[in-house]
Amino acid sequence: MMHRLLFILSLLFSVFAKAELTIEITQGIASSIPISVVPFQTASSSSDGGVIDDVISNDLERSGHFAVLAPEDMLSHPHTEDDLYFRDWRLLKQEYVVMGVINELADGQFQIRYQLFDVFNERELLTQTLRGTKQQLRDVAHRISDAIYEQLTGIRGAFSTKIAYVTTNPERTRFNLSIADSDGAKEKIILTSKYSIFSPAWAPDGKRIAYVMLEDAGSRVYVQDITTGKKQLISANKGLNSAPAFSPDGSKLAVTLSKDGNPEIYIVELSTRKWLRVTNHYGIDTEPNWMPDGKHIIFTSGRSGNPQIYRKNLETGYLERLTFEGNYNARARLAQDGRFLVLVHQAQSGGDFHIASLDLTRGLLQILSSDTYLDESPSVSPNGVMVIYAAKHNKRSILAAVSVDGDVKFLVPSKSGDVREPAWGPYPN
Amino acid sequence: MQNMGWNKLFAVSLLSLAITGCASSGGTTDEAATTDTAMEESQTQAVPGSPDVDVVTEEQAQMAANPLLDQTVIYFGFDRSEIRPEFKDILNAHAAYLVANPQANVSLEGHCDERGTVEYNLALGERRANTVKRYLVVQGVNPSQLESVSYGEERPAMVGSDDSAWSKNRRTEISYQAR
Numbered sequence: 001m002m003h004r005l006l007f008i009l010s011l012l013f014s015v016f017a018k019a020e021l022t023i024e025i026t027q028g029i030a031s032s033i034p035i036s037v038v039p040f041q042t043a044s045s046s047s048d049g050g051v052i053d054d055v056i057s058n059d060l061e062r063s064g065h066f067a068v069l070a071p072e073d074m075l076s077h078p079h080t081e082d083d084l085y086f087r088d089w090r091l092l093k094q095e096y097v098v099m100g101v102i103n104e105l106a107d108g109q110f111q112i113r114y115q116l117f118d119v120f121n122e123r124e125l126l127t128q129t130l131r132g133t134k135q136q137l138r139d140v141a142h143r144i145s146d147a148i149y150e151q152l153t154g155i156r157g158a159f160s161t162k163i164a165y166v167t168t169n170p171e172r173t174r175f176n177l178s179i180a181d182s183d184g185a186k187e188k189i190i191l192t193s194k195y196s197i198f199s200p201a202w203a204p205d206g207k208r209i210a211y212v213m214l215e216d217a218g219s220r221v222y223v224q225d226i227t228t229g230k231k232q233l234i235s236a237n238k239g240l241n242s243a244p245a246f247s248p249d250g251s252k253l254a255v256t257l258s259k260d261g262n263p264e265i266y267i268v269e270l271s272t273r274k275w276l277r278v279t280n281h282y283g284i285d286t287e288p289n290w291m292p293d294g295k296h297i298i299f300t301s302g303r304s305g306n307p308q309i310y311r312k313n314l315e316t317g318y319l320e321r322l323t324f325e326g327n328y329n330a331r332a333r334l335a336q337d338g339r340f341l342v343l344v345h346q347a348q349s350g351g352d353f354h355i356a357s358l359d360l361t362r363g364l365l366q367i368l369s370s371d372t373y374l375d376e377s378p379s380v381s382p383n384g385v386m387v388i389y390a391a392k393h394n395k396r397s398i399l400a401a402v403s404v405d406g407d408v409k410f411l412v413p414s415k416s417g418d419v420r421e422p423a424w425g426p427y428p429n
Numbered sequence: 430m431q432n433m434g435w436n437k438l439f440a441v442s443l444l445s446l447a448i449t450g451c452a453s454s455g456g457t458t459d460e461a462a463t464t465d466t467a468m469e470e471s472q473t474q475a476v477p478g479s480p481d482v483d484v485v486t487e488e489q490a491q492m493a494a495n496p497l498l499d500q501t502v503i504y505f506g507f508d509r510s511e512i513r514p515e516f517k518d519i520l521n522a523h524a525a526y527l528v529a530n531p532q533a534n535v536s537l538e539g540h541c542d543e544r545g546t547v548e549y550n551l552a553l554g555e556r557r558a559n560t561v562k563r564y565l566v567v568q569g570v571n572p573s574q575l576e577s578v579s580y581g582e583e584r585p586a587m588v589g590s591d592d593s594a595w596s597k598n599r600r601t602e603i604s605y606q607a608r
Contacts (some may be wrong), residue, residue: 172584196583198547212551218578219551240555240579243548256548262559263552284552300549306508307549328508331546344546353544374590376546392590421547 021184021399021419026371027409028064033152035060036069036089038099040114041079052102052112055141056148058183059159063149063385064408069094081115081124089119096125098148109133112140116148126151138185158182158381162425163388164190164200164209165399168418172196177211179226179425182381184412190226200423203246209423210234210244210253221255223270234268245288254278254288254297265299267314278312287331291338298322298341300330309343309358323358325365331377332358335404336384342368342404344376355389357404368402371409379424380404388412388422497522501603502586503561504596508545510556512564520561523603524568527575530608534574537561538602541582542595554579561601576606 037057039050053071060066069092071077078084079101089097100114109131116126126147132140139160146157159182167176177191177200191197196214203209203223210223221241224231235241239258246253247267254267265278265288279285283303290297291311298311307330309323323329328346335342335357345356345367355369355378369375372391379388386408388401393411397418402409412419500519503512512520527533539558541550558577566572587597 198583214551214580214583219581240551242551256552258552258555263555284549284556286552287546287548300546302549302552307545328545330549346545374544395590 021180021187021412021414023058023062023184024411024413026411027407028061028067029407032065032067033096034069034092034094035066035096035098035148035152036074036092036094038074038077038079038097039071040100040102040112042102043104051137052100052141052144053098055138055183056098056145059142059145059157060148062183062410063159064403064410065149065153084117086117086119086122094119096148096152098144100144105131110137110140112137112144114144116151138181142181142183155385156383156427158383158385158424158427160428161382162206162428163379164202164423164425165419166197166200166421167414168196168397168420170417177209179209182424190229191224191231198421199243200421201244201246202423202425204248204250204426206426206428208246208250210246212242212244221253223253234270239263240286243287245290247290248292248294254290256286256288265297267297278314289333291334293338298332298334300332309341322360323365326356328353329356329358333378333380333387335380335387340384340404342378342380342387344378355387355402357387357406366406368404368406369400369409372400372411375400377421379422381424382427386424388424390420390422495522495526498526501605503557503601503603505557505599505601507542507595507599508553509599510553510560512560517564520564521568524565524570527565527570528568531571531574533608534576534606536604536606537575537577538604539577539579540584540586540598540600540602542598543582543585543590544595545582547581547583551579551581554581557599557601561603 037053040053057068061068075088079099097117097119098114100112103111105111111129111131113129115124118125128147130140130143142160145159149157161182162179163182164177164179167178173194175193175195175197176189177197178187178189180187193213198212200209200211208223208225210221213220213222219240219242220233221235221244222231223234234253235255235257237257237259240256240263243256244253252267252269254265256263257266262282263284263286264280265285267276267278278297281303283301285299285301287300288297295314296311297314298309300307301310307328308321309329309332311320311322322341326345327348327350330344332341332343339360341358341360343356344353346353352373353375354367355375356365356367358365372393374392375389377390384404386401386403388399390397391400397420398414399412399419399422497519503516537558539554541554558579562575562577565575585598586600587594
């Protein structure tokens with residue numbers, strides 16, 4: 001029997017005044033692994049060494065899989081093996097210990113060496129030496145979190161990834177498309193507009209982002225280069241131009257157009273601008289998403305009378321309905337190599353909209369988000385573990401996250417305005 | 430804003446009717462021609478509330494007198510896009526006006542409440558605009574007078590997350606671009 005713990009933890013990112021998002025973990029798993037991240041030893045005062053162990057602790061805690069011991073509850077703060085007494089950590093019921101040393105190099109860069117120990121077996125599991133500038137210390141810390149997470153869970157870590165989202169002022173007169181680290185830090189606005197921006201979609205290389213801008217004349221699809229900021233108009237047909245999704249190889253974009261009368265899915269090859277029509281039905285067809293094989297598209301269709309998820313084989317044209325349970329199933333995203341769908345769900349009896357997962361092999365639907373309201377726009381982390389989505393909380397639009405198994409939950413409230421339309425980016429190269 | 434503009438035009442029409450008395454009873458082509466001139470005049474002069482827009486036919490004045498024309502928002506049920514019977518009189522009035530005034534054109538702006546997904550709502554908003562468009566076309570309106578656009582859930586008429594706000598937001602707005 002899994003007993004669920006309720007943690008209410010406000011992780012402080014106040015040091016980084018620019019970060020607009022904070023994270024409140026609302027539910028972790030009872031079987032979380034006890035781990036200690038000892039404050040790293042730092043030689044110079046300028047290295048801001050505290051960043052590294054703080055970020056690692058927060059990453060591990062936020063995953064829901066770890067219970068991180070506070071530094072003040074530790075019996076000692078070792079930095080090297082000579083100072084490490086496993087007996088102390090067993091006494092504190094810790095299973096793993098992370099420790100490290102930060103050195104400033106002659107060129108002004110920093111060298112970070114860390115070690116991960118198994119307390120019970122009294123052995124080193126992992127050691128790595130990384131380097132980076134002062135500005136890269138958070139990135140280095142996320143890399144360390146990724147490695148520790150993978151070593152201990154067998155799943156690739158996704159702490160080094162980025163999240164795109166849209167922020168709006170309460171008057172809805174200014175829309176910002178922003179990119180931040182997966183913990184909400186280092187926010188960067190990549191587009192500001194008086195027009196509503198939605199459906200941001202990452203290219204698999206993480207270098208471009210597609211989105212919809214709702215101008216006075218209607219919706220338009222753009223692709224923007226993240227580093228140069230250059231945006232390219234992809235589609236401005238009569239009617240809808242919406243719901244972009246990059247193919248797994250990044251060469252094509254699936255979009256929804258209604259130029260031929262009603263919303264249908266099309267695929268455009270970005271280099272040649274050759275268009276291919278995928279669906280043909282008088283009902284609404286929209287929200288395309290590619291299967292990892294690049295040969296199937298899943299999409300939302302209203303052809304049965306209300307929105308449900310369908311899958312089309314692009315080679316054979318074979319069409320299959322995937323969702324049957326519920327009054328409203330829309331905007332499906334894939335998790336874990338396409339074994340799970342994560343979608344917006346409303347029960348047959350009506351009621352609130354929640355994020356649900358559907359196990360495609362077993363046909364089981366599970367509601368994942370029951371304590372948020374008006375849930376929409378689910379986006380899955382590249383390791384298939386977490387879903388970030390938008391919800392209403394205290395009359396504000398906020399981001400929230402839940403694990404695909406429903407065990408871990410956290411809220412990502414914004415300090416100002418509304419946040420919507422999250423899109424979890426790919427692994428960094 | 431829209432309604433104010435409409436009322437102003439309506440008032441001007443009545444006023445000019447009173448001044449000029451019974452105007453022409455000519456054929457439809459003449460009518461169209463005179464109204465074209467009136468449109469151009471009112472645009473180029475651009476004097477707010479100017480009573481110079483005096484060439485208005487009786488038929489148009491009657492049309493303008495129809496209070497149903499002041500109603501420019503058609504509401505829908507949740508996840509629905511078919512026209513409810515209670516809105517047919519309003520749409521019939523607009524259809525009659527548009528048929529009688531071929532120079533007039535409207536933008537049909539479809540909207541949704543915030544529930545459900547952003548993209549599905551964008552598509553649903555277009556459907557709401559298009560069912561109104563189809564209804565008007567069936568009543569004889571020239572499709573070239575009608576432009577439909579969807580704003581999905583992005584431009585709510587009423588802010589709020591309850592039934593009263595939602596019911597006000599599921600709508601198609603009939604917005605006259607030219608009378």
